[in-house]
Amino acid sequence: MPTKEDLAIAKQMPDAGGHFGQFGGRYVSETLMAALQQLEQTYEKLWRDPQFQAEFDYDLAHYVGRPSPLYHAERLSRELGGAQIYLKREDLNHTGAHKVNNTIGQALLAKFTGKPRVSAETGAGQHGVATATVAARLGLECTVYMGEDDIRRQALNVYRMKLLGAEVVSVTSGTRTLKDAMNEAMRDWVTNVDNTFYIIGTAAGPHPYPKLVRDFQSIIGREARQQCLAQTGKLPDALVACVGGGSNAIGLFHPFIEDADVRMIGVEAGGYGIETGQHAAPLSSHCKPGVLHGNRTCLMSDEGGQVIGTHSVSAGLDYPGVGPEHSYLQEIGRAEYTAINDDEALHAFRHLTLTEGIMPALESSHAVAEAMKMAPTMDKDQIILVNLSGRGDKDIHTVAGIDGINF
Amino acid sequence: MSRITECFNNLKSQGRKALIPYVTAGDPDPKITLPLMHALVESGADIIELGIPFSDPMADGPVIQLACERALLHGTRLVDVLDMVAEFRKTNQTTPVVLMGYLNPIEIMGYSAFADKAKAVGLDGVLTVDLPPEEAGEFNRLMKASDIDVIYLLAPTTEEARVQKICAAGSGYVYYVSVKGVTGSASLNVAEVAEKLKMIRKYTEMPVGVGFGIRDDASARAVSEVADGVIVGSVLVNKIAELTGNQEQIPEAVAAITASMRQAMDK
Ligand SMILES: Cc1ncc(COP(=O)(O)O)c(C=O)c1O
Numbered sequence: 233m234p235t236k237e238d239l240a241i242a243k244q245m246p247d248a249g250g251h252f253g254q255f256g257g258r259y260v261s262e263t264l265m266a267a268l269q270q271l272e273q274t275y276e277k278l279w280r281d282p283q284f285q286a287e288f289d290y291d292l293a294h295y296v297g298r299p300s301p302l303y304h305a306e307r308l309s310r311e312l313g314g315a316q317i318y319l320k321r322e323d324l325n326h327t328g329a330h331k332v333n334n335t336i337g338q339a340l341l342a343k344f345t346g347k348p349r350v351s352a353e354t355g356a357g358q359h360g361v362a363t364a365t366v367a368a369r370l371g372l373e374c375t376v377y378m379g380e381d382d383i384r385r386q387a388l389n390v391y392r393m394k395l396l397g398a399e400v401v402s403v404t405s406g407t408r409t410l411k412d413a414m415n416e417a418m419r420d421w422v423t424n425v426d427n428t429f430y431i432i433g434t435a436a437g438p439h440p441y442p443k444l445v446r447d448f449q450s451i452i453g454r455e456a457r458q459q460c461l462a463q464t465g466k467l468p469d470a471l472v473a474c475v476g477g478g479s480n481a482i483g484l485f486h487p488f489i490e491d492a493d494v495r496m497i498g499v500e501a502g503g504y505g506i507e508t509g510q511h512a513a514p515l516s517s518h519c520k521p522g523v524l525h526g527n528r529t530c531l532m533s534d535e536g537g538q539v540i541g542t543h544s545v546s547a548g549l550d551y552p553g554v555g556p557e558h559s560y561l562q563e564i565g566r567a568e569y570t571a572i573n574d575d576e577a578l579h580a581f582r583h584l585t586l587t588e589g590i591m592p593a594l595e596s597s598h599a600v601a602e603a604m605k606m607a608p609t610m611d612k613d614q615i616i617l618v619n620l621s622g623r624g625d626k627d628i629h630t631v632a633g634i635d636g637i638n639f
Numbered sequence: 640m641s642r643i644t645e646c647f648n649n650l651k652s653q654g655r656k657a658l659i660p661y662v663t664a665g666d667p668d669p670k671i672t673l674p675l676m677h678a679l680v681e682s683g684a685d686i687i688e689l690g691i692p693f694s695d696p697m698a699d700g701p702v703i704q705l706a707c708e709r710a711l712l713h714g715t716r717l718v719d720v721l722d723m724v725a726e727f728r729k730t731n732q733t734t735p736v737v738l739m740g741y742l743n744p745i746e747i748m749g750y751s752a753f754a755d756k757a758k759a760v761g762l763d764g765v766l767t768v769d770l771p772p773e774e775a776g777e778f779n780r781l782m783k784a785s786d787i788d789v790i791y792l793l794a795p796t797t798e799e800a801r802v803q804k805i806c807a808a809g810s811g812y813v814y815y816v817s818v819k820g821v822t823g824s825a826s827l828n829v830a831e832v833a834e835k836l837k838m839i840r841k842y843t844e845m846p847v848g849v850g851f852g853i854r855d856d857a858s859a860r861a862v863s864e865v866a867d868g869v870i871v872g873s874v875l876v877n878k879i880a881e882l883t884g885n886q887e888q889i890p891e892a893v894a895a896i897t898a899s900m901r902q903a904m905d906k
Contacts, residue, residue: 538693
């Protein structure tokens, strides 16, 4: 167990070089170094700037619709017969997921730096939609990279991005999923570094991205902490969030790091099951540290150092790495990581829809499934706070397909 | 003196510039790489850059991405690439060989194991695209202890203060990336490159190689007039791609391109 001092240190991470202990850092080709240094300086200056903060807060309130509610899922909790489940309703944000908190922040950075074009990678398409949305609002040119397989899985979001004026580029290299979309977005950035702001979609990538994405997403945890205290008079016993790259999870976790009694549980995609090797769960399958997409983190790669193909029913979790801060929080024993398989997530998707009338994204369904497992083992006066990172409309197509229905 | 430094010194005394071809190890078949390396040397190559295949070559354009995919189809791993260097050294003890690639295969092997093995097989240098000097403390120390030169990239976006820092960290030569972009993308502007090299030379005595955007005899010659080394990759890899169905023709066909560049550079 980490001591009070350890947690105080953890809260201050990363160091000046973007390191979270042995993880993180800036592992990129030389062409991008100047752009990253510039981004770091801009960010450090603006994040403390009252005018920037005021604009960010205004947008979160009036454009995104924050604060998002904290909802007591009473019927579900009663039925499970254990801990009380509270849902942080990021699904109610404009565009339907937590992703927009981050794109609002990064688009403001793009605006302050005067870049006319933004680019992004996307898996489930939620980050792509959130980027296309803020680009439309600010009148910026927008290119979104998306793996060919994900374009098929998330057709609705692809069309949505196009309606918003974005160019969606199909990525056909490698495994044709999020990892490859990120490769292509980095190639775009190397080529167009002078006029393009790269809006990364998760708390990964080279320094300062993991830090700034966390800071923009931490609104989730700050609100949830206050709301939980106001509604129940105490802090939750456990936080549960799904982990793809880890942005919704770190956004919820970070403001609670020094609350040592609050357990933090990150839920990765177990795919067909950890034992099958067909999953996207680097932390819960105890992968060694590796280097991909600009940072050092636990990474699914083979004994020759090649990155392994992943599988998850949810496109947004289908990624072989994880944000470096999660690798760190696991290493120091502050956060725990576990995996939920495809069929468990699908069951949770249906179950929350039926019992609460809330349809979660397949990504968020992983967190719901874990909470459903935990609740019966806990007391009725205990609290599990689940980050409901997004809504499930985009996944109706996938679930219908599993039910044998084609529109 | 390292084999790389000796190579550049010899060329300098002859008034010639280094021709440095890049090919991806194991592309399209591990059996081709060794004869290809020898053919390149015979055609006038001075140093060989051998690519370590990687699943996610983020700094490369489609040509070298596909080369990696072809090499990985046969499961060419870092250990296999090092074995190729060992084979090459059995009959060639003079031509420097530099491995070029991404960090993860080396990270997973372990820096220390890699350094030992690299020394044992007679490797001369290593260029890791995604390992800038800021993250390379331990790596540099182990490579230096094994007498392996660590070659760094400089880019058009690299500011002057950083050029100095990078040159201080590296050895052997520095590699100036002549265009903003991935490998095989745009054509380079020789006048701009010449300006940049003037600045770089304020900070280092090391030879400067220029790569990215060299695609024919004319660009090779133009670059050789301002740089110490001409690095050529995508055109060669393209030729390999064309001939994947007729593998036995690859060494000769690729060497024909470098032979012609050599002639153009020496004129
Ligand atoms: C609704 C939702 N939740 C979670 C994720 C996973 O991303 P992260 O781990 O960065 O929160 C995604 C990604 O697309 C998403 O759309």
